[in-house]
Amino acid sequence: MSGASPRLDPQLPGGPVATAWQRCRDGLPLVAPGNRRRFTILVVGSGLAGASAAATLAEQGYRVRLVTYHDSPRRAHSVAAQGGINAARNDANDGDSIERLFRDTVKGGDFRAREAGCHRLAELSLAIIDHCVAQGVPFAREYGGTLANRSFGGTQVSRTFYARGQTGQQLLYGATGALLRQVEAGRVELLTRRDMLELIVVDGVARGVVVRDQRTGALETYTAHAVLLASGGYSNVYHLSTNALKSNATAIWRSHLQGALFANPCFTQIHPTCIPPGDAFQSKLTLMSESLRNDGRVWLPARVGDDRPPERIPEHERDYFLERQYPSFGNMVPRDVASRRARELCLEGRGVGPRGRSGGQGVYLDLADAIAREGRDAIVARYGNLLEMYERITGDDPLTTPLRIYPAPHYTMGGLWVDYRLMSTIPGLFVLGEANFSEHGANRLGASALMQGLADGTFIAPATVPAWLASHPLPPVADDHPACRAAVAAVDRRISALRAVGGLRPADDFHRALGQLMINACGISRSGPRLRQALGELAELRASFSEDLSLPDHGTAIDPELEKALRVDDLFGLAELMLRDALAREESCGAHFRQEHRTEDGEALRDDERFCHIAAWEHRQGAEPVRHQEPLVFTSVKPARRDYR
Ligand SMILES: Cc1cc2nc3c(=O)[nH]c(=O)nc-3n(C[C@H](O)[C@H](O)[C@H](O)COP(=O)(O)OP(=O)(O)OC[C@H]3O[C@@H](n4cnc5c(N)ncnc54)[C@H](O)[C@@H]3O)c2cc1C
Numbered sequence: 001m002s003g004a005s006p007r008l009d010p011q012l013p014g015g016p017v018a019t020a021w022q023r024c025r026d027g028l029p030l031v032a033p034g035n036r037r038r039f040t041i042l043v044v045g046s047g048l049a050g051a052s053a054a055a056t057l058a059e060q061g062y063r064v065r066l067v068t069y070h071d072s073p074r075r076a077h078s079v080a081a082q083g084g085i086n087a088a089r090n091d092a093n094d095g096d097s098i099e100r101l102f103r104d105t106v107k108g109g110d111f112r113a114r115e116a117g118c119h120r121l122a123e124l125s126l127a128i129i130d131h132c133v134a135q136g137v138p139f140a141r142e143y144g145g146t147l148a149n150r151s152f153g154g155t156q157v158s159r160t161f162y163a164r165g166q167t168g169q170q171l172l173y174g175a176t177g178a179l180l181r182q183v184e185a186g187r188v189e190l191l192t193r194r195d196m197l198e199l200i201v202v203d204g205v206a207r208g209v210v211v212r213d214q215r216t217g218a219l220e221t222y223t224a225h226a227v228l229l230a231s232g233g234y235s236n237v238y239h240l241s242t243n244a245l246k247s248n249a250t251a252i253w254r255s256h257l258q259g260a261l262f263a264n265p266c267f268t269q270i271h272p273t274c275i276p277p278g279d280a281f282q283s284k285l286t287l288m289s290e291s292l293r294n295d296g297r298v299w300l301p302a303r304v305g306d307d308r309p310p311e312r313i314p315e316h317e318r319d320y321f322l323e324r325q326y327p328s329f330g331n332m333v334p335r336d337v338a339s340r341r342a343r344e345l346c347l348e349g350r351g352v353g354p355r356g357r358s359g360g361q362g363v364y365l366d367l368a369d370a371i372a373r374e375g376r377d378a379i380v381a382r383y384g385n386l387l388e389m390y391e392r393i394t395g396d397d398p399l400t401t402p403l404r405i406y407p408a409p410h411y412t413m414g415g416l417w418v419d420y421r422l423m424s425t426i427p428g429l430f431v432l433g434e435a436n437f438s439e440h441g442a443n444r445l446g447a448s449a450l451m452q453g454l455a456d457g458t459f460i461a462p463a464t465v466p467a468w469l470a471s472h473p474l475p476p477v478a479d480d481h482p483a484c485r486a487a488v489a490a491v492d493r494r495i496s497a498l499r500a501v502g503g504l505r506p507a508d509d510f511h512r513a514l515g516q517l518m519i520n521a522c523g524i525s526r527s528g529p530r531l532r533q534a535l536g537e538l539a540e541l542r543a544s545f546s547e548d549l550s551l552p553d554h555g556t557a558i559d560p561e562l563e564k565a566l567r568v569d570d571l572f573g574l575a576e577l578m579l580r581d582a583l584a585r586e587e588s589c590g591a592h593f594r595q596e597h598r599t600e601d602g603e604a605l606r607d608d609e610r611f612c613h614i615a616a617w618e619h620r621q622g623a624e625p626v627r628h629q630e631p632l633v634f635t636s637v638k639p640a641r642r643d644y645r
Pocket residue numbers: 044045046047048049050067068069070073075076077078079080081082083084085086167168194195196197230231232233242243244247248250251287410411432433434435446447448449450451453
C-alpha cells in the first residue's frame with residue numbers, strides 16, 4: 001500500500017459506505033433561509049452538472065452567477081449525450097439494486113475509485129430519475145406507461161433510462177428549464193458568450209474568475225463566495241474526439257496552475273463505437289451510442305484480407321470476436337475491453353473499410369439478427385435518429401448493411417481532484433461533472449456520466465457548498481481588489497504574448513499535431529518507451545507553438561482564432577501531465593493499458609500493491625510537477641481481477 005499525501009484529505013465520513021452520505025449530510029452546517037441571499041455562488045458551465053447546480057442553489061435562495069461561452073445554456077455539450085442514464089430502480093425486475101450498481105461501478109472502474117463515492121452515486125440514481133420525470137423529461141416508456149430500460153456495457157441488468165438516442169438533449173432541456181425559471185425570477189445572472197480564462201484566488205481561497213467577453217473582447221471579473229467549475233471533460237486533447245468542437249480544458253487547467261491538484265489525468269476513455277475518420281481534414285468524430293450494442297453484434301471477417309462486402313461473407317466465415325472471447329458479457333463488455341480488442345484485430349490486418357498500410361480501420365456492428373428477431377420497425381423505434389445520423393454521414397443504410405465502427409476518444413475520467421464534498425485542493429473551489437476526477441476510476445461505465453453530473457449538481461453540491469459558506473462567512477471581494485487586477489493583467493499579458501509570436505502556423509494545425517501525438521502515445525495502448533519519446537516530441541511541438549503560431553490581430557473583438565490559441569496553449573500543458581501520469585502508473589487498469597503490464601491472455605494487469613491509489617499532481621512553477629497519492633481502501637467490494645468472460 002502506498003503512503004497518503006498530507007495534501008489530500010478526502011473527507012470521507014468513515015464507517016459503513018451504505019450510510020456514509022446520510023451521516024455526512026446530517027453533520028453538515030446549514031445556512032438559514034433568510035441568510036442565503038447574502039451569498040453569491042459563481043458557476044462555470046451550463047451542462048447538466050452546472051445548470052442543475054445553479055438552478056438548485058438558486059431555488060434554495062442563493063444568488064447565483066452562471067458563466068458559459070455558449071450563446072445559450074442549452075448548447076452545452078451535454079446536449080449530445082445519446083444512449084441513456086443509469087439508475088438502480090430495478091424497474092425491469094431483473095435483480096438490480098443499489099448494491100449491484102455500486103459494485104458494477106467499482107469493478108467497472110477497475111478498483112481505482114473511492115467506494116463511498118460510488119455508493120453515494122448508486123443511491124442518488126433513484127432520486128435523479130424521479131427529479132427528471134418531475135421536470136417533464138420524456139423518457140421512453142413501455143406500452144403500459146412504465147419507464148422503459150435498456151442495458152449498457154459492463155452490466156448484466158437493464159438499468160439505463162433513455163429518450164430515444166437524445167437522452168442528453170432531453171435531460172438538458174429539463175435542467176435548463178429549471179435554470180431559466182431562476183433567471184426569470186432574478187436569482188440567477190446568466191452570463192453567456194463569456195470564456196473563463198483565469199481563477200481569482202484571494203488569501204488562498206477561490207473567489208472569482210476572469211472572463212473574456214467573446215463579443216466585445218473585454219476582460220471582466222466576477223467575484224463570489226464560492227466558485228463551482230462544471231466545465232466538462234478534456235477529450236479534445238486528442239483533437240479528433242466525440243466531444244463538441246469547443247469543449248476544452250482551460251477552466252480546470254488554469255485552476256490547476258493556481259493550485260488545484262489534477263487527479264489521474266491519463267485515465268481517458270476511448271469509446272468502441274464511433275464512425276471512423278474519413279479524411280485528414282476532419283475535426284470531429286461521431287459517436288454511435290453504446291446502446292446499439294444491445295442489439296448489434298460486433299464481428300470481423302475470420303480471414304485476413306477478406307475484402308468481400310459484409311452481406312456476402314457467410315456466417316461460418318465471420319468472427320464474432322467479443323462473443324467468442326467474452327461468452328458471459330459478449331457484445332456488452334465494458335468500453336475499454338471492446339476498444340482494445342477491436343484495435344488489436346485491426347492491427348493484425350483484419351480491420352474492414354478503406355485499407356491503409358495496416359488494413360482497414362473498422363469492425364462491423366450488425367443489426368441483422370435483431371431485425372430478423374424483432375422486426376425493422378422495432379429497431380427503428382429504438383434507434384431511429386442514430387441510424388439516420390449514420391446514414392447521412394456514411395451514405396450506408398445500417399438497416400441493410402452493418403455499421404462500420406472504430407474506437408475514438410470520448411470521455412475523461414481524470415480531472416481536478418475533489419474530496420467527498422466535491423471541493424478541490426483550493427478552498428472554496430468546487431468541481432462538478434466531467435471536470436472532476438470523480439467516481440469512475442480507470443474506466444467509466446456507459447450511461448454513468450449523466451448520472452454523475454446530475455448527482456453532483458442536483459444533490460451533492462447543493463448540500464456541501466452551503467456547508468462551506470456556513471463555516472466560512474467571508475466578506476465580499478470588490479472587482480478592483482489587487483488579486484482581481486493581477487489576474488486580469490496576467491490574462492492580458494498572455495494574450496499579448498500569443499499575438500506577438502507572429503508565425504505562420506494556425507492554432508488548429510498545432511492542435512491536429514498534438515492530437516496525433518497523444519492518440520499514438522497515450523491512447524488505447526501505452527508503453528514506457530513510447531511515452532518517454534512522446535514527452536520529447538511534445539516539448540518540440542510546444543516550442544514550435546511559441547515560435548511559429550500565427551495569430552493575426554484583425555482589430556475585431558470577435559476572435560475565434562484567439563479563443564483556439566488560448567485553448568491549445570492550455571492543452572499542451574495538460575498533455576504533458578497526461579504523459580507523465582501514464583508513465584508513472586506502472587500497471588494496467590481499466591482504460592490505462594500499459595503494454596508491459598498484461599496477463600497472458602492480454603487483459604489489464606493491475607498492481608494493487610503499488611498503485612491502489614489516486615494520483616494527484618501538483619503544479620510547481622518552473623519545476624517538475626509533484627505526484628501525490630490518496631490510497632484507496634476497499635471494505636465492501638474486494639478487489640479482484642475484472643473478468644467479463
Ligand atoms: C457524443 C456523446 C454522447 C454521450 N452519451 C452519453 C450517454 O448516453 N450517457 C452518459 O451518461 N454520458 C454520455 N456522454 C458523456 C456525457 O454527455 C458528459 O460526460 C456530460 O454531459 C458532461 O456534462 P458536464 O455538465 O460535466 O459538462 P458539459 O456538458 O461539457 O458542459 C460544460 C459547460 O462548461 C462551459 N465551459 C467550459 N469551459 C468554459 C470556460 N472556460 N468558460 C466558460 N464556460 C466554459 C461550456 O460552455 C458548457 O456549458 C456522452 C458524451 C458524448 C461526447
